[in-house]
Amino acid sequence: MANILVVDDELGIRDLLFEILNDEGHNVELAENASEARAARQRARPDLVLLDIWMPDTDGVTLLKEWSTANLLSMPVIMMSGHATIDTAVEATRIGAFAFLEKPITMQKLLKAVEQGLAREDARRAAASVVPPAAGFAPTVTSGSVPGAMAAALAPVPVVDPGPQALQSFDLDRPLRDARDGFEKAYFEFHLAMENGSMTRVAEKTGLERTHLYRKLKQLGVDLSRGRRSAV
Numbered sequence: 515m516a517n518i519l520v521v522d523d524e525l526g527i528r529d530l531l532f533e534i535l536n537d538e539g540h541n542v543e544l545a546e547n548a549s550e551a552r553a554a555r556q557r558a559r560p561d562l563v564l565l566d567i568w569m570p571d572t573d574g575v576t577l578l579k580e581w582s583t584a585n586l587l588s589m590p591v592i593m594m595s596g597h598a599t600i601d602t603a604v605e606a607t608r609i610g611a612f613a614f615l616e617k618p619i620t621m622q623k624l625l626k627a628v629e630q631g632l633a634r635e636d637a638r639r640a641a642a643s644v645v646p647p648a649a650g651f652a653p654t655v656t657s658g659s660v661p662g663a664m665a666a667a668l669a670p671v672p673v674v675d676p677g678p679q680a681l682q683s684f685d686l687d688r689p690l691r692d693a694r695d696g697f698e699k700a701y702f703e704f705h706l707a708m709e710n711g712s713m714t715r716v717a718e719k720t721g722l723e724r725t726h727l728y729r730k731l732k733q734l735g736v737d738l739s740r741g742r743r744s745a746v
Contacts, residue, residue: 515541516540516541516561516562516635517558517559517560517561518535518541518560518561518562518564519542519545519554519555519560519562519563519564520532520535520542520543520544520564521550521564521566521569521574521577522569523546523570527566527594527617528544528546531619534621534625538625538628540628543558543560547569547570547571548572548573548576548577551563551565552577555581555586559589561589561632561635562589562590562591562592562631562635563589563592564615564628565577565594565611567593567594567598567606568595574593574606575593575605575606575609578591578593578606578609578610578611582609582610589635590613590631590632591610591611592611592612592615592627592628592631593611594616594617595614596617598614598616612630612631612634615627695734698730699736702716702720702730702734702736703736705719705720713728
């Protein structure tokens, strides 16, 4: 269940979208113009916005640009219009719109776009909530305060530092092949560090035959001489 803001100056469309989305279990707030949309966005902090392009006071593209400039575009926005040109749709996407729906909107297309928009928002929030653990952190347990078996299970364990490879970040604004090669190089460097350079164990861990693995590492430019890289 999500909080969805519907912005459209046509009463019939607002009511229709409200009924469809409400039946799907979402909380739906309605706004008939940009002024009401601004207030609703500030008050309700919607998870997703359905925004009409053509409105009497401020059009949807202008409002979208306003939110983007003010760093308020923190939710997926799906633009709607029955008269927009391809150029308008492209401009809205460039500004930051998640999708564009052409009126009349079918229920199937509406629900699919909403589902995809909410899925992206869930993924974004999940990524933002991941906080790397402090280096060397392990829980402290007083064995006398819990039964022996439980104390043993909860006892601090050595924290293994997998090396800088585990903290790799990747530039996704690159051609697919370059991005894939960057990921694969970091992937194999990580496993080489974890297996102390053992080609045999890395081959088993990654599911590759040793000859293929060695050829792959050379192709990716992995430094096999660095660290304790062994051939066993």
